[in-house]
Amino acid sequence: MIKLVSLIFSLLIFSSAANSNTLLIVGDSLSAGYKIPVEESWPVLLPEQLSAQNQKIDVINASISGDTSGNGLARLPGLLATHQPDYVLVELGANDGLRGFSPTIISKNLKTIIETIKAQNAKPILMQIRVPTNYGKRYGQAFADIYPALSEQADIPLMPFYLEQVITKPEWMQNDGLHPNVKAQSWIAEFIATELGKIIK
Structure with missing residues (x-):
């Protein structure tokens, strides 16, 4: 009887693990919880929102404030090797745009990021970014066009830009007019969870 109970318990643990996915978030300050308590940032709140939608997803947030697409690309191989995620949400490009980087360079970096993720048998999800x-x-449109073009070329999901x-x-924004404050985080987590629900089945 004890052996039977142990076997059932082991199968339940295996089943739970088998049905869970790992999501790695690679982004900048829009995902890093800029100037707010980390525990109140939307990536930390995201698993609970996903659970409410009957999705078991472990979330690893590797976002760093100030990162450009080039910074993200440089860090990516190590992150993939360490975490071996099933999905990678790429939220990069905002700092490139704010610094006026060429859309060609941004597109090239993001394309390489997508290819690197695929090469590790993970599934990339690209978030639309706007300046x-x-x-x-002219620059704003050229920048915005990068994301749907890459999504189509690579045949990967394109997530809407939540910041829009x-x-x-105004009550959801910090004084700099660029970053959401604590009040916005639960809504963002719900928004992201809803969009992920359309992608991760």
């Missing part, structure tokens, strides 16, 4: 309107219509819905609510 503020004061960077000019947050920035319209």
Whole structure:
């Protein structure tokens, strides 16, 4: 009887592990919880939101404030080797855009990031990023176009840019006008969880 109970318990643990996925988030300050307590940032709140949608996903947040697409690319091989994720959410490019980097360079970095993730048998998910309107219509459009183009070329999901819905609510934004505050984090986590639910089955 004891052996039978032990066997059932072992099978339950195996089943739970087999049904879980690991999501690695590689991003910048928009995912790193810039100037807010880490425990209140949306990546930390995300597993609970996913669980509410009956999804068991372990979330590893490897985002660093200030990172460019080039920084993310440099760190990526080590992150993939260490965490061996099933999915990688790429939230990069905002700092490239704010520094006026060439869209060609940004696109090349992101393309290499996507290829590197695929080469490790993980599934990339790209988040759309946009730059503020004061960077000019021409640059802003060229920058924004990078993401759907890469999504189509690589045949990977493109997640909407959550900040577009947050920035319209001043009470959800920090004084710099670029980063969400603590009040926005639960909504962002729910938004991300909903979008992931369309991707991760």
